Amino acid sequence: MASTVSLTSGRLDLRARLVIAALMLGLFISALDFMIMTVALRTIADQLGGLSFQGWATSSYVIASTITAPLYGRLADRFGGRRIYMAALGLFLSGSALCALSGSMLDLALWRAVKGLGGGGLMTLALTIMADMLSPELRTRYAAWSGVVFTTASLLGPALGGFFAGMDEISGFAGWRWMFLINLPLGLLPLLAVAAFAPRKAGREGRPVDLAGAALMGLSVTPLLVAFDLGMRSGPVPVTLGLMAVGLVSLALLVRVQLFKGDDALLPPRLFQHRAFLALNGLNITLGMALFVAAAVVPLYLQIVKGFPPTVAGLLLVPQSLMTTVAALLADRLAVASGRYRVLLIFASIGWAFADRDSPIWLLVGVVMLHGAGMGMALQILLIAMQNAVPSSMLGLANGLYGFGRQLGGAVGAVLGTLVLFRFADQSVHQALPVLKDSVLLAAASDDASQKVVAAARGLGRLDLNDTGFLENLDAALAAPVRQGFGEATSKVFLLALALFGLSIGAAALVSNRTPADEENEGMAGNSRSP
Numbered sequence: 001m002a003s004t005v006s007l008t009s010g011r012l013d014l015r016a017r018l019v020i021a022a023l024m025l026g027l028f029i030s031a032l033d034f035m036i037m038t039v040a041l042r043t044i045a046d047q048l049g050g051l052s053f054q055g056w057a058t059s060s061y062v063i064a065s066t067i068t069a070p071l072y073g074r075l076a077d078r079f080g081g082r083r084i085y086m087a088a089l090g091l092f093l094s095g096s097a098l099c100a101l102s103g104s105m106l107d108l109a110l111w112r113a114v115k116g117l118g119g120g121g122l123m124t125l126a127l128t129i130m131a132d133m134l135s136p137e138l139r140t141r142y143a144a145w146s147g148v149v150f151t152t153a154s155l156l157g158p159a160l161g162g163f164f165a166g167m168d169e170i171s172g173f174a175g176w177r178w179m180f181l182i183n184l185p186l187g188l189l190p191l192l193a194v195a196a197f198a199p200r201k202a203g204r205e206g207r208p209v210d211l212a213g214a215a216l217m218g219l220s221v222t223p224l225l226v227a228f229d230l231g232m233r234s235g236p237v238p239v240t241l242g243l244m245a246v247g248l249v250s251l252a253l254l255v256r257v258q259l260f261k262g263d264d265a266l267l268p269p270r271l272f273q274h275r276a277f278l279a280l281n282g283l284n285i286t287l288g289m290a291l292f293v294a295a296a297v298v299p300l301y302l303q304i305v306k307g308f309p310p311t312v313a314g315l316l317l318v319p320q321s322l323m324t325t326v327a328a329l330l331a332d333r334l335a336v337a338s339g340r341y342r343v344l345l346i347f348a349s350i351g352w353a354f355a356d357r358d359s360p361i362w363l364l365v366g367v368v369m370l371h372g373a374g375m376g377m378a379l380q381i382l383l384i385a386m387q388n389a390v391p392s393s394m395l396g397l398a399n400g401l402y403g404f405g406r407q408l409g410g411a412v413g414a415v416l417g418t419l420v421l422f423r424f425a426d427q428s429v430h431q432a433l434p435v436l437k438d439s440v441l442l443a444a445a446s447d448d449a450s451q452k453v454v455a456a457a458r459g460l461g462r463l464d465l466n467d468t469g470f471l472e473n474l475d476a477a478l479a480a481p482v483r484q485g486f487g488e489a490t491s492k493v494f495l496l497a498l499a500l501f502g503l504s505i506g507a508a509a510l511v512s513n514r515t516p517a518d519e520e521n522e523g524m525a526g527n528s529r530s531p
Contacts (some may be wrong), residue, residue: 015197016133020145022193023126026089027149029183030122033115034061035157035321036179039299039314040165044176046469050105053466055296055418059225059411060109064116066407067217070266072121073128074209081128082198086191088125091118093187100173100180132199154321162314213266216254221408223247225415271401277389281405283504284382288409290500291375293417295410297493298368300421304468305487306364307479319365320372327376379406413500417493424492425465429485433457436481453478 045054076084095115102108167175224247230240258265302313436457455461471479
C-alpha cells in the first residue's frame with residue numbers, strides 16, 4: 001500500500017477505508033471509557049466495597065494516559081505508527097480484561113492505570129497513521145471525524161453506563177463488568193485491521209523520548225495524591241509523610257531533568273517563558289480540577305440523594321454532554337468577548353450547591369445543561385487563548401500541554417471531590433440519624449441493613465458508607481437521614497467547585513489580551529519608523 005493516498009481519484013480504496021474506520025472505532029472505545037464510568041462507578045464501588053475510593057478508579061486512568069500521551073508521538077516517529085498503535089491498543093484491551101476481573105477498588109484502580117497506559121496513545125497514534133496514509137488535502141477532512149466520534153461517545157456514554165450498571169447479571173457476569181468486556185471484541189477489530197492494512201512505515205531518527213521525565217512525573221503526582229488521600233483519612237501518619245517526601249523529591253528532580261533536556265523534555269521549558277501561557281496553564285489546571293470535582297459527584301448525587309437508578313441517572317446526564325458539545329462548537333460566537341461561560345459555570349455550581357432531596361427533576365436538568373454549556377465554552381475558549389499566547393512555531397507543544405494540564409488537574413479534582421464528599425457525608429449522616437423517631441426505629445425490619453441503621457441511630461455503631469447499596473431496599477423513613485446527609489455533603493463539594501471556578505475567573509482576569517503576534521507586529525512597525 002502506498003504511503004499516502006492520492007486525491008486525484010476522489011475516493012479512498014477499500015483498504016484505506018477499513019483502516020480509517022478501524023482507527024475511528026479505536027478512538028470511540030477510548031473516548032467512551034471515561035463517560036461510561038461516570039454513572040456506573042457507584043454501582044461498582046458498592047459491589048467492591050470501596051465507594052470512598054472511587055476517585056482513584058478515575059484518576060489512575062487519567063494520570064497514566066496523561067503522562068504517556070506526549071511520549072507516543074515520538075515513539076511513533078522512531079518505530080513507526082503501526083507497531084506502536086498495536087502495542088497501545090493491546091495495553092488498553094489487556095487493562096479492560098483485567099478491570100472486568102477486579103475483586104476490589106484497589107484492583108480496579110491498578111488495572112485502570114494499565115488501561116490508561118495504552119489509552120494515552122490511541123488519539124495521537126490514530127492521527128499519525130492517518131497522516132502517513134492520506135494526502136494533505138484529505139487529512140483535515142478525516143481528522144474532523146475524530147470530533148464526531150468524541151461527540152457520539154459523550155452522548156452515549158452516560159446512558160450506556162447506566163444501562164450496564166442497572167443490569168444485575170449478563171451471561172453470568174455482573175452487568176458493570178460488561179462495560180470492560182465489551183471493549184474486547186470491539187477493540188479486536190481495529191487491532192486486526194491496522195495489523196493487516198496500515199502502512200508499514202519504517203521508523204526514523206527523531207528527538208529522544210523523555211522516558212525519565214515521564215517516570216518522574218508519575219513518581220511526583222501519584223505519591224502526592226495518595227499522601228493527600230491518606231492524610232484526609234488518617235492524618236499525618238509516617239506512610240503519608242514518606243509518600244509526600246517521595247513526591248516532592250521526584251518533583252524537584254523532574255524540574256532539573258526538564259531544564260536539562262530543553263526542547264526534548266516532556267514539558268519543554270521555553271514554553272513557560274511566556275507569562276501569559278504560564279498563567280493560562282495555571283488556569284487550565286484549576287479549571288480541570290473544578291470540572292472533575294463536579295463530574296465525580298453529580299452521578300452520586302443523582303443516585304444516592306435522589307434515589308434514581310443508574311439508568312435514569314445516565315439519561316439525566318445526556319443533556320449535559322449535548323450542551324457541552326453544542327457550546328464548544330458555538331464558543332467563538334457566544335462567549336469570546338463577553339465571558340458568558342463564567343456566568344454559566346457559577347450559576348450551575350450555585351444550583352448544585354443548593355440542590356437537595358426535594359429538588360424537582362426540571363431544575364436538575366436545567367442545572368445539568370447550564371453546567372454542560374459552561375464547560376464546553378470554557379474549555380474551547382481556553383484552548384484558543386493558549387494558542388494565542390505562544391508563537392506559531394510552538395502551537396503543537398501548546399496544544400499538547402493544554403490537554404496535559406486539564407487532565408492533570410482533573411486527576412486531582414476527581415480524588416479531591418470524593419474525599420471531601422465522604423469526609424462530610426460521614427459527619428452529616430451520623431448527625432442526622434439520631435433525629436429518627438422511636439416509632440420508626442421500633443417498626444424497622446429485621447434485615448441486616450435496617451438493624452445497622454437502627455444501631456447507628458442509637459449511637460451503638462457507625463454505618464459503612466463505602467457500600468450504599470443497602471439504601472435500595474431500606475424503608476424510606478430509615479433511608480431519609482442517610483440521603484439527607486449525602487445531600488448536605490454534596491453541597492459542600494459544590495461550594496468547593498464554586499471556589500475553584502472563582503479562582504479560575506480571577507486568574508483569567510490577570511491574563512493579558514496581547515499575543516506574541518501583536519508584539520511581533522508592533523516590533524516590525526517600530527523598526528519601520530526608525531531612521
